[in-house]
Structure formats: C-alpha cells, structure tokens
Amino acid sequence: MMKKTNMAIQSKSTRSFFFFILFAALCVVFLCTFFALGIWQVQRLGWKEDLIKHANERVQLSPVAAPPQKQWADVHFDTDEYRPIFITGTYLNEKEIHVSTIFQESSGYWVLTPLKADDGTITFINRGFVPMDKENIKTREDGNIHGETTVSGLLRMSEGNGIFPRNNNPDANIWYSRQLPEMAKKLGLTNVAPYFIDADKTPNKGGYPIGGLTTVTFRNNHLSYAITWFILTAGVLAALIFLIMTEIKHRKGITDV
Template identity: 40%
Template sequence: MSRPRRPARLILTALLAVLGIAAFSALGVWQIERLHWKLDLIARVDARIHAEPVPAPGPADWPGISAESAEYRRVTLSGQFLNADTVLIYTPSDYGPAFWVLTPLARDDGTVVMVNRGLLPEALGRVGDFRKPEGPVTVTGLLRISEDRGWLFSRENDPAARKWYRRDIGSITETLGLSPAAPYFVDAELGDPAAWPRGGQTVVAFRNAHLSYALTWFALAAVVALGAALVFRHELRGRG
C-alpha cells in the first residue's frame, strides 16, 4: 500500500520545496536591495550633514523636494518665531518622556517654515517652561520631510484638539492657518547645551543589518533544498 503513495508524497515534497526556496530566496533578494538602499542613504546623509549650510528652499523649490533630493541637507533661514503657534509633539527620548518643540518661523519673504527647536522634558512642557525667543533669529539645521504617514500602531493626529503625535507639517500648518508654508521642517542644530528645548537631536546613525538578514534567508532556502534532497534520496532508496 505504501508504494502508490510515494509519487504523491514526492510531488508534494517538490512543491513545498519549490515554494519554500522561492519565498526565502525572494526575501533574501529583497534584503540585498534594502542593503543597497541603506548604504546609499548612509552615504547621502553623511555627505549632507557635514556640508556648508545653504538657504532653506523657497516656494519655487517646494514641488521638487523629496527625501532623495533634499532631506538632511544643512540649511539656514532667518525670520521671527511665532511662539503663540508652538506645537508640542510627544516623543520618548534619552531624557525620558519629552516633547518635540515645533515653532513656525515667519521669514522676511512672507513664507513660514516649521522649525523643530529640539527636545523638551515632558514636565517642563506641561508648564511651558522653555525659551521663547523674540525678535529676529537665524536658524541652522537639517531639512526634514514631513511625517504625514503614521506607523502601524501610532496614534492618529487630532488637529481639532491641536494634538499631533507625529511631525505632520501639512496638517499642522493648515490647522494653524499658516500660509504659504513650506512642506518640510527644519531640525535646529544644538545651541546652548544647557537650555531647553535642546536642538541637535536628529538621528543620523542608521542600523544596517540587511546583509545578515539576507544571509539568513538564503541559508533557509539552502536548508529547504537540502531537506528536499534528503527526502527524495530516502524515498528513492526505499523504492529500490
């Protein structure tokens, strides 16, 4: 009775092996693609953050701004902070629970750019105990792209209550009635290291484990292939 079942068992083994090898190999190839993307990102960011600052893009350049073309560029801009429209966005940090302090900067050309002035401990943010510069200022920092998409388990923004859980610049500037407003924001560099909010908090070191992930997936594909070969060898020997 066992012999008639062997061809079906071999066919099923072959199908499962092909599916497993294809799936694991595809995941390995995807990780190799991610590896090249991450290496390009690291090289691009490293070159930009050490370059001389350039003027922050104006309205004519806004349509062409993207992560690839502009993010992490050092920029400089001048104007006056609109402190009354400051937005605090909760974030965990090395200082414990904290807020990002985002304040609109009105430039001389009439445009507005949101500036992330840095981190502020939650306790200070609750009572508004932080610097609010008045008068003309010049800010140097890194251009960042709006965080208009949330993560899988991130909380939804509540513009009606003026509560944001990510740096969604379009939503913030629209709610505050700021126009014309840049579609990006600027992470301010560290100024006074003893003052709050504390700039210079941009994460510019990126974990890169894609090669090890790729090798793992390819190894699993090899294990599946080896397992299938052993099954075929056992079955054919048994039939003999």
C-alpha cells in the same frame, strides 16, 4: 492474489507520487521566494550603506538656503535628509506643537514651531527639547523669539509611524511622530514645506528649548534580515533534497518488489 497486491502497491505508489510532486512544488516556491527575499535584502543593505555614507558627508557641508516652494517636489529623503540649511522668517509661537520624546533618559517634548517666511510659506522648525515641566510655553517665555529671525539647522523629512507606531491623536493634540501634513491640518496652515528643520545648537534665552540634539542615525538591519532569509533558503533546500532522496529510495523499493 499477487495481482491484487501489485495493484494495491501501484495505487499507493500513485498517491505517494502525487504528494511528492505537491510537496516538491511547494518547496521550490518557498525556495525561490526566500532566496529572492535574501537577494533583495542584500540590495537594500548596499542602498542603506550608501545612504548613510552620503548623509554623513552632507551633514559636514556649509548651510545653504532652504529649498523654496517651487523646489519642494524635488526634495527627497535619499538626497536631502540631514542637509544643512537656513531660513529667515517669523515664528508663529502660539501655534507650537509638542512631540513626545526622551532625551538623556528624561521624558519631554520636541518643540515644533511654524515659521512663516516673507513669501507666505510655512516651515516647521524643531526648536529643540524641553522637559515635561516646560511644556507650557509660558514657563519659558524668555526662549520665545519674536520678529524676523534666521534659523540654521538640518533638513529633515516628515516622519512616518515607524515599525511599532503610537498613533498621533491630533484632536487631543497628542503627538508621537513629526508628521507634517497632520500638524498643518491641525493648525489650519497651508503652503507648508514637506520638510522641517532641526535647529542647530545656538542657545535660546532661558535655556529652552535645547537645540542641536540631532543624531544622524539610520535603522540598518538588512544584513541580519538577509542572513535569516538565506538560512530559511538553506533549510528548504535541505528539505527538498531529503524529499527527493526519500522518493528515490521509495521508488527503488517498489521496483524491487
């Protein structure tokens, strides 16, 4: 009888040890993963803070000529976003696009108008904000600029969809983000710069569009993300320690029997 009891205990102990190894291995995997993600977010935090610092420095620089087509491949978000630039060309007013936005709690649109340079290249200009009742270009004809003009402003890269996107609908000409490739395709434009320009606050006749509304902002949640991952790491570590201590006590109890 004692022999059968010992065999049953050993069998149960073997199963228990198997599950212990399984759960311990899972804990180690999660521990390493969460810790690595925490370290990655700390690195991202440093990158973002450096990005913000340099962007705030760039925005204070004097405007330089917009990058020509041969330099487009060298224009990047990290090094060029919010760089003051200027460009000369002619507005294609009939091809302006309206991107939904909110300004001072009022719904309206960013007016993005293609500007054609002498070399035939196209650069979208965010001329500024108009309220909803000024969406139609005919309601603000005084603000249209005809003939060659020079525009100064801040270089901005083509936008993505964001975290919770409202997708653009080019077929219906409904826009929520400034995605230049989609806009160029919709308008049948080629040789379009990979960036657009937020026009400065130089007033437009008639008051619209209202330019110079750019705010230098970057989403920076990396610190909170890092803290979250490290808290999860600590939780898994505590669970692993508890699991090991429980197994040690369990083994000691079997040995005593």
